[in-house]
Amino acid sequence: MRCKNFYYKDDELLCDGLKIKKIVQEYSTPVFIYSELHIRENLNQINKVINGKQITVCYAVKANPALNILKLAGTENLGFDVVSEGEMRRVLASSPGQKKIVFSGVGKTDEEIRFALQNEVFCLNVESLPELNRVNMVAKSLNVRAPVSIRINPDVNPDTHPYIATGLRENKFGLSIDDGMIAYKTAQSLPFIDVKGIDCHIGSQILSLEPFEQATNKVLNFIDRLIKETGVVLSHINLGGGLGISYSDKEHPPSLENFLSLTSDIVINWYNKRGLNPPHLLFELGRSIVGNSGILVAKVLYLKSTMDSNGKNFAVVDAAMNDLVRPTLYNAHHEVVPVILNKKTRSSIWEIVGPICESGDWLAKNRELRLLEGDLISFLSAGAYCSSMASNYNSRRKPVEVMVNCDGSVREIVRRESYDEIFNREIT
Ligand SMILES: Cc1ncc(COP(=O)(O)O)c(C=O)c1O
Structure with a gap:
């Protein structure tokens, strides 16, 4: 079955x-x-791979936002990926004081940015230059420094339905490599922005590891350039989610374990080779946990x-x-x-x-x-x-x-x- x-x-x-x-x-x-058992088994698989490593898997609330499911993910140590104030409120209602929340989305309103900052969001995943400036402005009004990550659009084909492909040049999500570089340079000059990381998310229902591998390598190449051009040191890399599930006999997705191991190994080896400490790794998985x-x-x-x-x-x-x-x-x-x-x-x-x-x-x-x-x-x-x-x-x-x-x-x-x-x- x-x-x-x-x-x-x-x-x-x-x-x-x-x-x-x-x-x-x-x-x-x-x-x-x-089936609670099914969800727990997936969460256990995730925790087995993490096993003390600097990895946080954030549950993508949009996949299934039932408070009971959020509670389950929270008690199993997952963080959360939200895309609206409503989703963030759900997370806080199911695990009060939750600090491992990343906030994605191309259209965050001032109210949402304010709410996220007031509730100690782990990171705002910024998707455009105007948004970066807006976050700076809202953070200034609260007199806080906003923890941000810049979402890079790596222009990778995830080979999925066009409506859920998000990492192609023509998609509305994230910033191109060149614009991303401008965003980091701009961020350095904005007093209320605290640059924490980088993120990308190339789509959903992805059935092979190849697009993830390509995206990870593109993010690492970007980081290489970032270090050389700006000296910015990132404390985390967020590789998004998108791992597919089997809806029919035609689909044979990689396991959660293989997906997490492959992508995290690429990053850790890359840093080790350069004699650098690997940053904290984040993922934003939904479908593969509850689908x-x-x-x-x-x-x-x-x-x-x-x-x-x-x-x-x-x-x-x-x-x-x-x-x-x-x-x-x-x-x-x-x-x-x-x-x-x-x-x-x-x-x-x-x-x-x-x-x-x-x-x-x-x-x-x-x-x-x-x-x-x-x-x-x-x-x-x-x-x-x-x-x-x-x-x-x-x-x-x-x-x-x-x-x-x-x-x-x-x-x-x-x-x-x-x-x-x-x-x-x-x-x-
Ligand atoms: C930014 C972001 N992160 C994570 C996800 C979760 O994707 P999935 O449920 O395929 O793992 C999505 C959904 O498309 C998303 O847009």
């Missing part, structure tokens, strides 16, 4: 020993179900076939693009499996669609399944960029989210939204 903590026993889908059907009986559908820890379970509402010769079979389910937008947004593939294996019904090819009034509201296409109305089906690999991208489109409530604990019991981590919550911000 794609998500290894979800498996069949006696033709029934289980999560770490617990029957999915039982969870649905209690919490109804659509429901996101996560395959979760599924979305939905109920088949109607089976509908169009009658002409090119006819299609539609399985209309009670989840929709507002719950799982990746298919329509990126043409993304989520494997679909039944909660109970039904061997008697004839199998057919299905388009699995939601109730939303858009033809883009599809969750899976051309899937061979044995389906009956009322069946429960699971969309696999739904732990990252699924609940975090959910919306209220068509005034639909966001799903309930539950965690299967390591001992096989279950806890609700996000309530199903109530209708009042959807419109109680509105003024009539």
